[in-house]
Amino acid sequence: MILAEKLTSMAYWSHFVSIALFALGLLGFLTRRNALIVLMSLELMLNAVNLLLVQIAMRTGTSEGIVLVVFVITVAAAEVAVGLGIILNLYRMKKTVDLGSFRNLSG
Amino acid sequence: MLVSLKAFAPELTLVGFLSLLFLLDGFVPKLRENRFPLIWVIVSCFAAGVATAVGKGLSGDFFSGLVTETGLVAFFRYFFFFACGVTAYVTLGSKEIEERGRSEFSLLILCMTFGMSLMVLANHFLMLYIGIETVSIISFVLAGFNRESSRSNEASFKYLVYGAVSSGLMIYGISLVYGYTGALSYPAIAEALIKNNGTHPFVFYLALVMIYAGFAYKISSFPFHFWTPDVYEGSPTPVATFFSVGPKAAGFGALLHFVLTALSQKQEGGVFTPIAGIQLAPVMALISAATMVVGNLSAIAQTNVKRMLAFSSIAHVGYVLMGFVVMTPAAFSSIIFYLIAYCAMNLGAFWIVGIVTDEKKGSELSDFKGMGWRTPVMGVCMAIFLFSLTGIPLFSGFIGKFLIFGNLIQSQSYLWLALLGVLNSVVSLYYYTKILRAMWLEKPESSDSAELRLPLSQLVGLLGLALPTVILGLFFSPVLEMAQRWITQ
Numbered sequence: 285m286i287l288a289e290k291l292t293s294m295a296y297w298s299h300f301v302s303i304a305l306f307a308l309g310l311l312g313f314l315t316r317r318n319a320l321i322v323l324m325s326l327e328l329m330l331n332a333v334n335l336l337l338v339q340i341a342m343r344t345g346t347s348e349g350i351v352l353v354v355f356v357i358t359v360a361a362a363e364v365a366v367g368l369g370i371i372l373n374l375y376r377m378k379k380t381v382d383l384g385s386f387r388n389l390s391g
Numbered sequence: 392m393l394v395s396l397k398a399f400a401p402e403l404t405l406v407g408f409l410s411l412l413f414l415l416d417g418f419v420p421k422l423r424e425n426r427f428p429l430i431w432v433i434v435s436c437f438a439a440g441v442a443t444a445v446g447k448g449l450s451g452d453f454f455s456g457l458v459t460e461t462g463l464v465a466f467f468r469y470f471f472f473f474a475c476g477v478t479a480y481v482t483l484g485s486k487e488i489e490e491r492g493r494s495e496f497s498l499l500i501l502c503m504t505f506g507m508s509l510m511v512l513a514n515h516f517l518m519l520y521i522g523i524e525t526v527s528i529i530s531f532v533l534a535g536f537n538r539e540s541s542r543s544n545e546a547s548f549k550y551l552v553y554g555a556v557s558s559g560l561m562i563y564g565i566s567l568v569y570g571y572t573g574a575l576s577y578p579a580i581a582e583a584l585i586k587n588n589g590t591h592p593f594v595f596y597l598a599l600v601m602i603y604a605g606f607a608y609k610i611s612s613f614p615f616h617f618w619t620p621d622v623y624e625g626s627p628t629p630v631a632t633f634f635s636v637g638p639k640a641a642g643f644g645a646l647l648h649f650v651l652t653a654l655s656q657k658q659e660g661g662v663f664t665p666i667a668g669i670q671l672a673p674v675m676a677l678i679s680a681a682t683m684v685v686g687n688l689s690a691i692a693q694t695n696v697k698r699m700l701a702f703s704s705i706a707h708v709g710y711v712l713m714g715f716v717v718m719t720p721a722a723f724s725s726i727i728f729y730l731i732a733y734c735a736m737n738l739g740a741f742w743i744v745g746i747v748t749d750e751k752k753g754s755e756l757s758d759f760k761g762m763g764w765r766t767p768v769m770g771v772c773m774a775i776f777l778f779s780l781t782g783i784p785l786f787s788g789f790i791g792k793f794l795i796f797g798n799l800i801q802s803q804s805y806l807w808l809a810l811l812g813v814l815n816s817v818v819s820l821y822y823y824t825k826i827l828r829a830m831w832l833e834k835p836e837s838s839d840s841a842e843l844r845l846p847l848s849q850l851v852g853l854l855g856l857a858l859p860t861v862i863l864g865l866f867f868s869p870v871l872e873m874a875q876r877w878i879t880q
Binding site for chain 1: 516517520521524528531532535538541544545547548551552555556558559562563565566567569570573574575576
C-alpha cells in the first residue's frame with residue numbers, strides 16, 4: 285500500500301488507536317496507586333482488545349471476532365463487579381483504597 | 392447436536408447438580424447449617440466421574456469445533472472431579488470455612504470445576520477465554536472467602552489485579568493471532584501457519600508471548616508467579632489446597648492442547664514437531680529453568696509453611712514444563728504421571744497444613760513444633776508427602792521426576808536442564824526437611840503437648856492420599872501404561 289492510501293484508511297489508524305489504548309491501560313495499571321483507577325485501567329486494556337477484534341473481523345470478513353467481543357464485554361463486566369465488591373470490603377476495613385496501604389502480605 | 396450434548400455429559404451432570412444445590416439452598420435454608428452442601432459436592436463429582444466413564448470412547452470435535460474430545464480430556468476430567476471432591480472432603484473437617492458459608496463455598500468450587508473442564512475441552516480461543524475467565528473470577532471470590540480477614544481480602548485483590556492483567560494480555564495476543572491468521576479455532580490457525588511456510592512477522596511471536604502470559608498466570612510459571620505465595624498465604628487453607636492442584640492442572644491441560652493442535656504437526660510415530668518458524672523447545676527450557684530456580688530459592692527463606700509450599704508448587708510447575716521441551720508421547724505421559732503424583736502428595740501436604748492451622752491458628756514453622764509426636768499418623772503422612780515432593784526414591788514423586796528427567800536425557804539435548812532439575816531437587820530437600828524437623832525433632836511447647844486426636848474421617852482421608860503416594864512409587868507401570876493410552880487416544 286502506498287503511504288497516502290495507508291494514512292487515509294480507517295483500518296490503519298484503528299490499529300494505532302488500539303495499541304495506544306492498551307499501552308495507556310498497562311501504564312495506568314503499573315503506575316497508579318488508587319485501586320479504582322487500576323480497575324479502570326484494566327477496563328481500558330480490554331476495550332483496546334475489542335477495538336482490534338472488531339477491526340480485524342471487518343477486514344477479514346469473519347464473524348468470529350465480533351462474537352468474541354461480546355464475550356470480552358461480558359467478562360469485563362463480571363470482573364469489575366467482583367473487583368468492586370472486593371474493593372468495597374477492603375475500604376470498610378481500612379477506610380482507604382490506596383494500594384500502598386494493603387501491605388499485610390509480604391509480597 | 393445430540394452427539395455434542397452426549398460428549399458434554401460430564402459437564403452437564405455437574406451443572407445439573409450445581410443448579411439443584413442452588414435451588415435447594417434457596418428453598419430449604421435449614422440445609423445450609425450442616426454438612427449437606429459439601430457432601431452434595433462429593434456426590435456430584437462422583438456422578439460426573441461416572442458420566443465421564445460412561446461416555447468414554449467419543450472423540451472428535453463437537454459443538455461445531457468449539458470443543459474437542461480426546462483421551463487426555465477424559466483424564467483431566469477425572470483429575471478435576473477428584474481434586475474437587477477431595478477439597479470438599481477436606482473442608483468438612485476444616486474450621487476456616489465458617490458453617491454458614493459452606494453452601495456458597497460448595498457452589499463456587501463446583502462452578503470452578505466446570506470452568507476447568509471447559510479449559511481443557513477448548514479447541515477454540517473463544518472457549519479457552521471463557522474457561523479461563525470462569526475459573527479466574529471464581530478464584531477471586533474464593534481467595535477472599537473470609538470476608539472479615541483483611542489478609543484474605545488483600546489476597547483476593549492481588550489475585551484479581553494480576554489475573555485481569557494477564558488475561559488482558561492474553562486476549563490481546565489472541566486478537567493479534569486472529570489478525571494474522573484470520574481464524575480463532577486451533578486447527579484453522581495451524582493450517583494458516585503451515586501455509587506461511589516458516590516466515591512469520593514479529594507481531595506473531597509477540598502475540599505468542601502474550602498468550603503465554605495467560606497460561607503462565609494459571610499455572611504460576613515464571614514471569615507471572617508473583618501472586619502465588621500471597622494468594623495461598625492469604626486465602627483459607629482448603630481454598631489454597633484446591634488452587635494448588637485444580638487450576639494448575641487445567642492450565643497445563645489447556646496449554647498442552649494449544650501447543651499440540653495449534654502450534655505443532657503430528658509426524659509419523661506420534662511425535663509432534665513445531666510448525667516451521669516456531670522454536671518452542673529453547674523458550675520452554677528457559678521458562679522451565681527460571682521457574683524451578685525462582686521457586687526453590689525463594690522457598691528456602693520462608694518461615695510460613697503455607698508460603699513455603701506455595702513456592703514449592705511454583706518449583707514443581709518448572710519440573711512439569713520440562714516435559715514440554717521434549718515433545719514426544721513418552722514425555723507427555725510423564726507429564727500426566729507427574730500430575731497424578733503431584734495431585735495426591737500436594738493435596739495431602741496442604742491438608743495437614745490446614746489441620747495444624749485449625750489447631751494453632753497459624754501456619755508458621757513454630758506452629759508445627761512437636762506436631763509429629765502429638766499425632767504420629769499425621770506426622771508420618773506429612774513425612775511421606777514431603778519426601779515424595781522432594782523426589783526421594785520409593786515415593787511417587789521420585790518416579791515422576793525420574794520419568795521427566797529421563798525423557799530429557801534420552802532426547803540428547805538440554806542436558807543442562809536435567810542437571811539443573813536434579814540440583815533443584817537437592818535444594819528442595821533442605822526446606823522440606825525444615826518442616827519435618829519442626830514436627831519430629833523439636834519438643835512441643837509444654838502448654839499444649841497433649842495428644843491431638845484426629846477425627847476418623849481425617850485419618851482415613853490422609854491415609855487415602857498417603858497410600859497412593861507410596862504405592863505409585865513402587866508399582867508405577869500400570870498407571871504409566873494408562874497415561875500412554877490416554878495420550879495416544
